[in-house]
Amino acid sequence: MEENIDERGLLRSINAGEDKTGMLKQQIKLLADTRELFRSQYFNMGTRRLSELLDNEEEYYSRQAELVQLRSEIVADRLHCAVRSRQLRSMLDLEAHQIYGFPLSMDMI
Numbered sequence: 001m002e003e004n005i006d007e008r009g010l011l012r013s014i015n016a017g018e019d020k021t022g023m024l025k026q027q028i029k030l031l032a033d034t035r036e037l038f039r040s041q042y043f044n045m046g047t048r049r050l051s052e053l054l055d056n057e058e059e060y061y062s063r064q065a066e067l068v069q070l071r072s073e074i075v076a077d078r079l080h081c082a083v084r085s086r087q088l089r090s091m092l093d094l095e096a097h098q099i100y101g102f103p104l105s106m107d108m109i
Contacts (some may be wrong), residue, residue: 007084008075017074024067031060 041048068103082088089095097103 007081009011010081010084014074014077017070021067021070021074023071024063028060028063028067031056031063033061088106 035056038048038053042050042053079088082091
């Protein structure tokens, strides 16, 4: 029962992470557009303050770092799901492989 609850929690975490990934990608795109506008206003027209430009840069790179972190968490959750469902070998395409002559598949042992 507890394992089933843990698996559902992992699946919810994966789904929420994928939703958040889409939102972060959209935020990064909008921040990139704002970044170009701020740079243009700062360098070409002189109407934007340096602190505003730097704040936008910080936000842009912060969102990118957050996206990388989120992607690694999703991969870890997917691996945990594969381990729990005993599908890790097939997920990694190791079913027909051997190491030092020993099969990697549990069926052959």
